[in-house]
Amino acid sequence: MTETVVSVRELQTTFHTRAGPVRAVDGISYDIAKGRTLGIVGESGCGKSVTSYSVMRLIEPPGEITGGSVLLDGEDLLSLPEERMQDYRGSRVAMIFQEPMTALNPVLTIGYQMDEQIVRHMGLTRRQSRERALEMLELVGIPAPRERYASYPHQLSGGMRQRAMIAMALSCEPDFLIADEPTTALDVTIQGQILELIQKLQERLHMAVQFITHDLGVISEIADDVLVMYAGTACEKAPTHRLMDAPRHPYTVALLQSIPRIGRREPRLPAIGGTVPTLHELPAGCPFQNRCPRVVDRCRAERPAMTAIAEGHELACFNPVEDR
Amino acid sequence: MSALLSVRDLRKHFPVRTGLLRRETARVHAVDGVSLDVEPGETLGLVGESGCGKSTLGRTLVRLYEPTSGSIQYRGEDFLALRGERLRSMRRRVQMIFQDPFASLDPRMTVGQILSEPFKVHDACPPRERLERARALLETVGLNAAYLNRYPHEFSGGQRQRISIARAMALKPELVVADEPVSALDVSIQAQILNLLKDLQQEFRLTYIFISHDLAVIDHFCDRVAVMYLGRIIEVAPKDELFRNPRHPYTQALIEAVPRVGAGKKQMQPALRGEVPSPIDPPAGCHFHPRCPKRHDGCDREYPGLVEVGPGHRVACRLHGADAIPGAGIQP
Numbered sequence: 043m044t045e046t047v048v049s050v051r052e053l054q055t056t057f058h059t060r061a062g063p064v065r066a067v068d069g070i071s072y073d074i075a076k077g078r079t080l081g082i083v084g085e086s087g088c089g090k091s092v093t094s095y096s097v098m099r100l101i102e103p104p105g106e107i108t109g110g111s112v113l114l115d116g117e118d119l120l121s122l123p124e125e126r127m128q129d130y131r132g133s134r135v136a137m138i139f140q141e142p143m144t145a146l147n148p149v150l151t152i153g154y155q156m157d158e159q160i161v162r163h164m165g166l167t168r169r170q171s172r173e174r175a176l177e178m179l180e181l182v183g184i185p186a187p188r189e190r191y192a193s194y195p196h197q198l199s200g201g202m203r204q205r206a207m208i209a210m211a212l213s214c215e216p217d218f219l220i221a222d223e224p225t226t227a228l229d230v231t232i233q234g235q236i237l238e239l240i241q242k243l244q245e246r247l248h249m250a251v252q253f254i255t256h257d258l259g260v261i262s263e264i265a266d267d268v269l270v271m272y273a274g275t276a277c278e279k280a281p282t283h284r285l286m287d288a289p290r291h292p293y294t295v296a297l298l299q300s301i302p303r304i305g306r307r308e309p310r311l312p313a314i315g316g317t318v319p320t321l322h323e324l325p326a327g328c329p330f331q332n333r334c335p336r337v338v339d340r341c342r343a344e345r346p347a348m349t350a351i352a353e354g355h356e357l358a359c360f361n362p363v364e365d366r
Numbered sequence: 367m368s369a370l371l372s373v374r375d376l377r378k379h380f381p382v383r384t385g386l387l388r389r390e391t392a393r394v395h396a397v398d399g400v401s402l403d404v405e406p407g408e409t410l411g412l413v414g415e416s417g418c419g420k421s422t423l424g425r426t427l428v429r430l431y432e433p434t435s436g437s438i439q440y441r442g443e444d445f446l447a448l449r450g451e452r453l454r455s456m457r458r459r460v461q462m463i464f465q466d467p468f469a470s471l472d473p474r475m476t477v478g479q480i481l482s483e484p485f486k487v488h489d490a491c492p493p494r495e496r497l498e499r500a501r502a503l504l505e506t507v508g509l510n511a512a513y514l515n516r517y518p519h520e521f522s523g524g525q526r527q528r529i530s531i532a533r534a535m536a537l538k539p540e541l542v543v544a545d546e547p548v549s550a551l552d553v554s555i556q557a558q559i560l561n562l563l564k565d566l567q568q569e570f571r572l573t574y575i576f577i578s579h580d581l582a583v584i585d586h587f588c589d590r591v592a593v594m595y596l597g598r599i600i601e602v603a604p605k606d607e608l609f610r611n612p613r614h615p616y617t618q619a620l621i622e623a624v625p626r627v628g629a630g631k632k633q634m635q636p637a638l639r640g641e642v643p644s645p646i647d648p649p650a651g652c653h654f655h656p657r658c659p660k661r662h663d664g665c666d667r668e669y670p671g672l673v674e675v676g677p678g679h680r681v682a683c684r685l686h687g688a689d690a691i692p693g694a695g696i697q698p
Contacts, residue, residue, distance in 0.1 A: 079631075085552035085553065085554060086552050199641055201641055202641075229415035229416055229579065229642070230415065230579070230581070230620065230623045230624060231415065231619060231620065231623045231636070231637060231638040232415075232641065233623070233625075234623045234634060234635075234636035234637055234638070235636040235638075235639070237625075237634045238634035238635065238636050241633070241634050256552065256553065257625065258553075258627045259582075259624065259625030259626055259627045259629075260625045262625060262626060262627050262628055262629050262630065262631075263625045263626070263629055263630075263631060263632055263634065264631065264634070265631065266631060282630065282631055283628075283630050283631075286627060286628035286630075287628060296554070297553060297554065298627065300553055300554050300556075300557040301553050301556075301557070301582070301627065302557075302560070302580075302582040302583050302585065302586035302587070303582050303585075303586075303626075303627060304581060304582050304585045304609060304621065304624060304626075305585070305609065306586075308586075309564070310561050310564065311557035311560055311561060311586065312557070313554065313555075313557035313558040313561055314554035314557070314558075315558075317522050317524060317525075317555065318552075318554075
């Protein structure tokens with residue numbers, strides 16, 4: 043039996059806007075086991091990043107976590123005092139971002155920033171922490187780690203900065219890593235290098251990884267399981283191969299059909315009509331109803347809940363696509 | 367068939383100025399000797415990673431940038447020598463669409479004003495017909511004509527890109543350079559815009575130069591593909607040929623690096639090590655040699671230029687062509 047590290051239940055995050063409260067994340071649940079990767083995929087505004095920030099408790103006003111729980115080894119992060127949470131961030135839960143400068147301070151050297159974190163979380167001396175930082179920089183494949191230790195973030199290339207951020211995030215060996223579009227801004231050949239690195243470090247540290255991306259190709263190659271989100275809600279969750287080969291939710295199916303793939307020849311792409319509704323104007327019932335080719339009356343009246351249809355496969359749809 | 371656009375040895379270098387006196391201390395070789403022909407009605411894809419010069423090339427082709435050297439002929443006429451009225455009339459025939467529909471539309475103008483502008487600038491129709499034309503354009507790109515009085519910020523990214531496309535189509539161009547037109551869009555919207563561009567191509571018999579970093583989009587959309595690396599085209603071929611039988615080690619790595627949907631979780635194995643060197647001081651010989659898994663002696667000194675290896679298939683690599691390194695060009 044695999045060991046569950048993270049267990050998110052009915053997570054709900056609300057933003058209090060001038061036009062009224064909107065639920066950016068509305069009832070998301072998932073588990074991630076030790077050494078496993080959950081991919082969360084969806085388009086802009088689907089709530090995949092807000093989910094991650096909520097798990098890290100990095101939501102700031104006007105946003106607020108308004109419900110649910112985030113269990114890390116059985117302990118609810120959402121009910122911890124803020125000081126405890128600060129101890130956990132970086133040591134037990136770490137996050138890497140699309141834009142490394144989100145996490146790196148431009149006026150401090152890479153080494154200084156790493157030391158600060160290592161000293162705080164691992165209780166090492168300055169000298170020991172320097173050893174540790176150099177070891178991490180080497181591990182993530184940064185050439186000449188001693189020089190880079192003394193460098194400022196702007197002196198590194200985009201790919202190297204991404205590596206430095208990963209080195210920093212993982213320097214205290216967290217149990218749980220959240221990767222929020224870590225390769226989206228990178229060129230495709232550099233993306234491959236960074237994905238390999240994350241995978242290698244995951245194997246070494248046995249971390250549970252939550253990998254957020256809009257790229258179904260990346261998800262296919264890195265995730266064990268995939269959660270598809272739409273307008274703040276979960277549509278479908280399944281083991282990756284099952285989700286890619288036999289998707290059941292009309293949104294998942296449409297999403298997979300609408301992307302161009304190398305070697306697939308068709309004059310027109312089957313596009314999904316319309317646009318994602320803004321969270322202010324979400325219809326009652328299923329949020330995908332206005333773009334869904336399989337909509338039935340019930341979809342307009344009632345919101346479908348995630349229901350298990352097979353081992354590890356959950357679906358929120360009243361009229362799913364036939365099982366192939 | 368004679369080419370619509372014919373480019374020879376085009377270069378665009380940007381000076382790097384430093385110090386108090388802003389003296390030129392280095393040059394970015396953004397486009398470094400590009401030659402290509404574009405046939406009427408075709409879609410030529412330009413693909414490569416950041417810094418390869420694809421966007422600079424696109425902008426130079428429409429004369430948003432003046433090239434450092436080289437020639438551009440449009441229907442046999444010297445595009446770079448055109449001035450005044452002749453240049454204006456040429457600009458009507460060559461249009462550009464940009465990646466960022468947020469930056470390319472003036473936020474203070476209504477959609478009606480934005481779409482009337484081309485008619486005004488080029489005096490292409492009587493003033494009172496302009497709005498009518500703008501309305502028709504909106505419908506052409508699948509937007510409601512009622513949007514004429516709205517401002518760009520009221521639209522989603524996909525709708526804004528439709529407005530940019532409508533503006534580019536206003537004067538019925540012949541050649542459209544589209545620079546990453548779907549890269550900022552979500553996948554479901556990306557498909558809509560690609561379909562729209564295809565429809566417009568049929569309707570107006572357009573020729574496209576389509577710039578993208580996304581090989582899957584390139585494969586879907588283009589007839590012919592040119593791969594760029596550090597300012598040079600290193601391989602060009604009809605699409606099917608390029609994706610089935612890539613000959614340049616860089617093209618091979620680039621195609622291999624694209625994550626495949628449905629491939630299943632795998633042990634990641636990067637197609638290439640190292641990073642793209644700076645275009646300020648590109649490596650001697652073949653620019654790709656420091657990262658090339660198939661490099662041979664001399665690749666750091668000699669650059670063979672594009673050599674024909676099949677019908678319409680040209681590659682710049684010493685492993686291929688008549689003078690190829692013996693035994694090295696055989697593909698597994």
